Amino acid sequence: MSSSSLPHQSPPAAKPIGHLSALGRLLPYIRPVLPRLLLGTFAALLSALLSLATPMVMRLLVDGPLAAADAAAVWPVALLILALALGEAFFVFMRRFLVTLPSTQVEATMRSALYRKLQALPVAFHDRWQSGQLLSRAVQDLGMIRRFSAFGAPLLVVNAITLVVGIVILFVWSPLLASVFVVLSAPIVFVALRFERRYFLVSRAAQDQAGDLATTVEQSIHGIRVLKAFGRGRHALEGFTSQASTLRETEIDKARMDGHLWMWLTIVPYISYAVCLFIGVGLAADGQLSVGTLAAFFAIAMVLNWPIESIGFLFAFLIDASNASRRFHEIIDSENTIVDPAEPVSIAQPRGSLVFEDVHFRYQDAQPRERDLVDGATLALEPGETMALIGITGSGKTTLTALPTRLYDVTGGRVLLDGVDVRDLSLTELRTHVAMAFEDATLFSASVRDNVLMGAPDASEAALERALAIAQAGFARDLPKGLDTEIGEEGLSLSGGQRQRLALARAVAAAPAVLVLDDPLSALDVETEALVEEALRSVLETTTALIVAHRPSTVQLADRVALMRDGRIDDVGTHSELLARNEHYRFVITSLEETERDRQSIETVTGSMAAIDLDDLNETSEEVAR
Numbered sequence: 001m002s003s004s005s006l007p008h009q010s011p012p013a014a015k016p017i018g019h020l021s022a023l024g025r026l027l028p029y030i031r032p033v034l035p036r037l038l039l040g041t042f043a044a045l046l047s048a049l050l051s052l053a054t055p056m057v058m059r060l061l062v063d064g065p066l067a068a069a070d071a072a073a074v075w076p077v078a079l080l081i082l083a084l085a086l087g088e089a090f091f092v093f094m095r096r097f098l099v100t101l102p103s104t105q106v107e108a109t110m111r112s113a114l115y116r117k118l119q120a121l122p123v124a125f126h127d128r129w130q131s132g133q134l135l136s137r138a139v140q141d142l143g144m145i146r147r148f149s150a151f152g153a154p155l156l157v158v159n160a161i162t163l164v165v166g167i168v169i170l171f172v173w174s175p176l177l178a179s180v181f182v183v184l185s186a187p188i189v190f191v192a193l194r195f196e197r198r199y200f201l202v203s204r205a206a207q208d209q210a211g212d213l214a215t216t217v218e219q220s221i222h223g224i225r226v227l228k229a230f231g232r233g234r235h236a237l238e239g240f241t242s243q244a245s246t247l248r249e250t251e252i253d254k255a256r257m258d259g260h261l262w263m264w265l266t267i268v269p270y271i272s273y274a275v276c277l278f279i280g281v282g283l284a285a286d287g288q289l290s291v292g293t294l295a296a297f298f299a300i301a302m303v304l305n306w307p308i309e310s311i312g313f314l315f316a317f318l319i320d321a322s323n324a325s326r327r328f329h330e331i332i333d334s335e336n337t338i339v340d341p342a343e344p345v346s347i348a349q350p351r352g353s354l355v356f357e358d359v360h361f362r363y364q365d366a367q368p369r370e371r372d373l374v375d376g377a378t379l380a381l382e383p384g385e386t387m388a389l390i391g392i393t394g395s396g397k398t399t400l401t402a403l404p405t406r407l408y409d410v411t412g413g414r415v416l417l418d419g420v421d422v423r424d425l426s427l428t429e430l431r432t433h434v435a436m437a438f439e440d441a442t443l444f445s446a447s448v449r450d451n452v453l454m455g456a457p458d459a460s461e462a463a464l465e466r467a468l469a470i471a472q473a474g475f476a477r478d479l480p481k482g483l484d485t486e487i488g489e490e491g492l493s494l495s496g497g498q499r500q501r502l503a504l505a506r507a508v509a510a511a512p513a514v515l516v517l518d519d520p521l522s523a524l525d526v527e528t529e530a531l532v533e534e535a536l537r538s539v540l541e542t543t544t545a546l547i548v549a550h551r552p553s554t555v556q557l558a559d560r561v562a563l564m565r566d567g568r569i570d571d572v573g574t575h576s577e578l579l580a581r582n583e584h585y586r587f588v589i590t591s592l593e594e595t596e597r598d599r600q601s602i603e604t605v606t607g608s609m610a611a612i613d614l615d616d617l618n619e620t621s622e623e624v625a626r
């Protein structure tokens with residue numbers, strides 16, 4: 001899927017909800033730490049109010065001891081100003097101390113909630129969302145929300161209150177000067193509104209672009225072997241650089257808008273001060289205003305300078321945080337369609353009968369005119385039966401095998417386990433009864449033991465040994481720390497065949513009633529595959545198995561074979577029955593045999609090449625050269 005077609009990547013055309021509503025949605029996460037955050041905000045408010053008190057004391061100083069030339073009276077006032085400054089510093093410290101802890105807790109709680117949701121959301125959700133978009137929400141957006149709750153929000157509240165209190169003081173001292181100051185500062189509101197409209201879109205675009213960039217990094221690291229093998233490093237770098245410069249331009253756009261707003265927020269108040277100074281000096285000269293009041297008026301106006309100037313970045317901060325909240329809630333609000341039923345049925349002793357009953361399935365992004373990918377598949381597996389599933393590529397085999405464990409839900413028909421619709425079982429119980437191994441064997445950054453026992457953490461050591469033996473994964477014991485060896489991210493330090501064998505051991509260790517294997521032996525060489533198949537027979541005697549087969553030898557492992565064609569089960573029977581009666585089956589088997597022959601010849605050639613002595617090769621080439 002092309003990245004540009006993903007719905008979450010482009011900024012929304014219109015604001016779905018306002019900034020305050022978007023931030024209000026964070027309340028459930030903030031509520032537990034709200035008292036402490038409010039206390040921090042209160043400390044910040046006290047420090048701001050103390051900063052306003054200083055000019056008031058100065059006014060007393062100028063109109064009192066200074067006007068009366070009373071030097072002795074200056075000292076107590078100076079000490080009072082010092083005390084106010086110390087008080088202000090103390091409350092600044094208290095604000096930081098009080099808000100840091102709760103804001104990190106908000107971030108951690110939200111991150112856990114996001115991770116829990118991502119785990120619960122169905123595979124169909126993950127098909128549509130790029131990993132980088134999820135990653136950037138989990139890291140960048142939540143960091144933004146933490147900083148806003150610790151710093152932005154308290155400062156916004158405090159600065160707003162400081163501004164109001166400061167303006168009220170100005171009005172008390174000189175209604176005329178205060179009115180001039182307020183009226184001349186009014187254009188700031190229009191500038192801010194214009195800024196809000198434009199900044200909202202650019203801020204959202206930057207956050208989405210950061211997500212795209214994270215996706216690119218993730219993909220290139222994930223696919224580093226392919227990039228290196230095909231010499232595509234430069235191409236990947238060019239793509240990354242182009243994305244990075246797009247993000248840079250967007251960030252510059254943001255900074256430019258911020259800078260413009262900041263400029264107006266600086267210019268406009270200073271024009272107001274200049275006019276006020278002009279009028280104020282006139283008033284003082286006429287004796288309508290004391291010199292102390294005029295000095296204090298400007299001292300207050302200067303204190304208000306910061307709350308006014310900070311509106312710019314705090315407003316930008318608020319928009320960034322509200323966008324971060326929207327992006328977070330886009331995940332949290334995603335509907336999880338694959339959930340436990342209201343009243344789950346339980347199967348105490350599963351026998352392992354698996355039935356597909358007129359099953360239909362189509363992916364979410366399928367076009368309306370396309371037929372269903374699984375288009376009325378009906379298939380019954382008896383308890384303990386091993387059924388191979390074959391068909392030409394794209395016939396829907398992998399998709400069908402994803403339905404019993406509810407990786408996807410059927411869009412029509414039913415999948416029954418021991419006669420119970422799989423949607424009526426709790427997901428935990430269902431996935432205990434049905435285990436899967438995929439062709440693409442994913443392992444985690446954990447020990448071999450933890451990887452294998454993922455589906456059965458309480459399994460005994462004997463069960464673990466048995467699973468490893470069946471999957472021919474004895475090599476794991478020879479790793480540096482045996483089964484406690486940590487395997488690298490996604491098991492990339494192991495060979496493809498080794499990873500597949502561990503993934504198969506994981507499915508076997510889960511001791512399920514039904515085993516669904518989607519071509520899990522494809523990376524094994526012929527001999528190892530034969531050994532695994534032989535060992536699997538012992539498991540498969542008691543376990544129902546549905547095995548997607550791409551090799552004739554896997555087909556022979558099965559009791560019966562189901563032939564899938566155009567999303568339906570075309571025929572079911574033993575290998576020889578189908579060979580005798582079904583032409584399409586013969587065609588599929590022939591093509592599997594041809595593919596297998598090609599594979600074996602490649603293996604033989606690779607094996608012989610490995611056996612050639614390099615000295616012989618050198619001698620031969622020298623002879624050829626001669």
Ligand SMILES: Nc1ncnc2c1ncn2[C@@H]1O[C@H](COP(=O)(O)OP(=O)(O)OP(=O)(O)O)[C@@H](O)[C@H]1O
Nearest residue numbers: 127363365373391392393394395396397398399400
């Ligand atoms: N997550 C997905 N979203 C949309 N379409 C998908 C998705 N996964 C598979 N498809 C499409 O479904 C079709 C059938 O895929 P599926 O993997 O089930 O076939 P298959 O028979 O297992 O093929 P193969 O033998 O090559 O593995 C393909 O055309 C594929 O493009």
